Amino acid sequence: MIVLLQRVSSARVEIGGETVGAIGPGLLALVCAEPQDTESVCQRMLDKILKLRIFGDEQGKMNRSVQDVGGGLLLVSQFTLAADTRHGNRPGFTAAAPPELGRALFDRFVALARARHPQVETGRFGAEMAVHLVNDGPVTIPLRMG
Numbered sequence: 836m837i838v839l840l841q842r843v844s845s846a847r848v849e850i851g852g853e854t855v856g857a858i859g860p861g862l863l864a865l866v867c868a869e870p871q872d873t874e875s876v877c878q879r880m881l882d883k884i885l886k887l888r889i890f891g892d893e894q895g896k897m898n899r900s901v902q903d904v905g906g907g908l909l910l911v912s913q914f915t916l917a918a919d920t921r922h923g924n925r926p927g928f929t930a931a932a933p934p935e936l937g938r939a940l941f942d943r944f945v946a947l948a949r950a951r952h953p954q955v956e957t958g959r960f961g962a963e964m965a966v967h968l969v970n971d972g973p974v975t976i977p978l979r980m981g
Contacts, residue, residue: 836880836940836981837867837916842889842974846909848958849965856956858907863968867916868932868940871981877944880980884908885952889974897974901952908948911958911966912941934961 840862847857864884885902892898901908917931932940938960948955958964 836869836872836876836944836979838880838884838978839865839913839916840884840887840889840976840978841865841968842971843909844969844971846966846968848909848911848956849967850959850962855964856909856911856958858909858954858956860904860971861906861908861954862901863909863911863966865911865913865916865966866941866944867913868937868944869917869930869981870932870936872932872936872940874943874947876980877940877947880978881944881947881951883978883980887976889976905953907954907956908952909956909958910941910945910948911964912937912960 843863845859846863847854886900888900889897890899890904914928914931914937917928918926919930920926941960945957
């Protein structure tokens with residue numbers, strides 16, 4: 836599983852001009868399932884995201900997690916994180932989970948997140964989405980588990 840995590844002041848996902856998911860301060864997570872991923876991988880990735888200390892404390896040090904600060908979590912499926920760009924100029928996506936498995940793993944990841952975190956919003960798997968975000972500092976973290 837690959838996740839690109841962005842600390843945000845706000846973020847939202849639109850489909851056809853309609854907002855389908857939005858958060859205030861928190862984390863935007865672009866999520867890519869890979870063929871070998873399991874529920875265990877989803878759980879470990881979620882643990883990492885919820886506990887990662889990338890929010891400032893009273894001294895401005897990154898010492899707090901999204902749970903510590905009560906931030907939102909916006910999860911957006913993004914198979915292109917598995918792009919293979921080693922050859923030619925057209926990326927290949929065979930390293931991403933096939934659509935059925937990708938959807939099942941993303942849905943499971945969302946269910947696990949909603950069971951453990953009070954504010955979880957999502958995009959829509961497989962949809963053409965417009966993701967809007969306002970960065971909260973230069974905090975963009977790539978994560979990979981598998």
